Amino acid sequence: EMFRTFNYGIGMVLVVPKDSADDIISRLKGLNEEAYIIGEIDTCKGECNQVELV
Numbered sequence: 001e002m003f004r005t006f007n008y009g010i011g012m013v014l015v016v017p018k019d020s021a022d023d024i025i026s027r028l029k030g031l032n033e034e035a036y037i038i039g040e041i042d043t044c045k046g047e048c049n050q051v052e053l054v
Helices: 018-030
Strands: none
Touching: none
16 A cells, blocks of 8 residues: 555666667566666767766
């Protein structure tokens, strides 16, 4: 009940290679875990002084 009432954030975050993401999501769902792709990491193009969250 508390999980539905209070915001516990997104939980555990895994950073994996893009070409492995679908396989890892399938394995996690096979273990009855909810799994989603929530973003990606990209290289900087030009001068980068900060992290950009989109």
